[in-house]
Every structure is written in C-alpha cells, then in structure tokens.
Amino acid sequence: MKKVLLLLAGLAINIATYSQDTTYWRKNFKAGLNFNQASFSDEWTGGGVNSIGLSSYLNYKANYKKDVHTWDNEIDLGYGVVQNQDQNARKALDRMYLDTKYGRQLGDKWNLFTSLSFLSQFAIGYSFDEDANGAETRTKISNLFAPAFLTSAIGFEYKPADYFSLRIAPLAPRFTFVFDDDLANLPSTDDPTKGQFGVDLGDNVRTEWAAFQLQADFDKDIAENLNLKWKYLMFINYEDFDLDRWDHRLDLTLSASVNKFLNVSLGAIVIYDFDQVDEIQLSQQLTIGLAYSWKNFSE
16 A cells, blocks of 8 residues: 555656646646534424534646647545534545546547546544434444555547546556455455455455446536536446446536635535445535635636
8 A cells, every 4th residue: 555655645746846837737726615504492493403514625637738648637635524413523525536647649539548546535434323222323334545446547538628528448457445454354244255345355455457447527617606527437347247236426516606715516426336335325515615716727
C-alpha cells in the first residue's frame, strides 16, 4: 500500500508542478462547506428529530492539451457527518477519488487513452442497529483503504465536447484492497467461504486482470449559476460475466450558486456491486453552504 500512496503523492506533485504553465492547461477548482440543522420544540406535533450536519468537498481538475496529446487529471474529495438526537454521529459523505488519463488524438472526437484511477474513503463506516434493550449498536463495515480500488485502463475515448467524455476500455485490470484485518477476516454474508468486497477470506488484495470498464463523465453549466455533474462507471470481470455481477456506479450532483460564496446542491449516488451486497445502494443529500470556485477558462 505504501507504493500506492507514493504513486498518488507523486501524481499530485506532478500535476501541481506541470500545471503552472497555463498556456495549454484548463484548470477548474471547487470547494465548499455545507451545514444542515433541524430542531423541534417539545410541543411540535408533526414529528421529527433534532439534528445537525456538516460536510465539505473539494474538486480540482487540471486538463492539458497540446497538438495531439492530452493529459486530464482530477482530485475529488468529500466528507460529512450528521448527528441526530440520542444517536451517535454518522457519516453522510465519504469519498476519495483520484484520476489521471493520457490521451493521443486519433480524430476530431476520438482518442487513444490510458488511465489510472483510485477510489476509497477516509474513515470507518458502520451499520447501526438496536440491541434487546433498545440501545443503539454499531458494526464496522468499511474503513480507510477497506475497500480501496485501483484501476488501470487502456482503450478508446469519445469526446465530442469539453464537458463530456466516454471512455471504452477493453483492458482494465483492477486491484481491490482491504487493509483492515478485522474486515479481511470477516466472512461475506452472502457466501461464508468468501471475504468482504470480493477479496478472498483472510487476504488483503484481490486482482482482476481480465476486465472491461466503461466510464462516462459530464460536467457543464447548464444554465446561469446552475451546474450539472455526473459520472457513470461500469466494470465487468471477463472471468465472471454474469449480468448480475456487472458493477455499476452513478454519481450525480446538481448545484446552484445563490451568490459568489453561497450555493445549494442536490447529490445522489447509486451503486450496484454484487461483491458488496446483492442490492442497489442509494445515497441522497440536499445541502446549502459556503462555496468557492475558480477556473482559468470560459465555457
């Protein structure tokens, strides 16, 4: 794992160093701090629970283009917690995503590309329940680098506009890491002979060499002060080609700027990953908070 961290650190340093020359670079930075709060008096008859939530995010893109060469980079980070009355604090958002891609232009809209992406989270994740006395209990189900996914892809990219791209990678080896021994030694609820996240029981790494990946990215101001961003990812292991074992993930964010420093956003994440759970996972969040954005280009 140290090699992975050194690789990612080196990537971040290279992006920061080479993007100083703005001649061929399009850079876009977004960061924000969101706050949610609800409270009810004892006499309130409509029901509800007092709660408070705080979340933050950072997204930075640095895309280079010169002649037939392109180099696109993205850092996407987010973390948030919510505290409901009489409950422990719970995560509402936790995301660590880094992506770098080199492309060589084949035509007006097509590129040959190779990419490396990393996806994980920052903190421990829990599932919550109650014991026989009604007291809240929690069970650890994830952690930092448990899971983590490192995917390398080679293929073709269709890019008809700066705000949309479609990557088609017939060769996309993926490494799944579970660097938490408690989780690595925890049997899967679907198959006790298997471990968590598709990693063999007791192991920390799963390698899928023969795999296909499709990725679609959209990021555009669809109206004045209104931005729509979504990313769809499909991953297929050739050795396990059943349709119900194809991985799907959709991240969607619609954000509106009230003024230069205040915005409202609606986000949703939809995941289907048979190695995690044989059900569709859905997360949704509506926030209002402080935001700052900067870019060195116009749409």
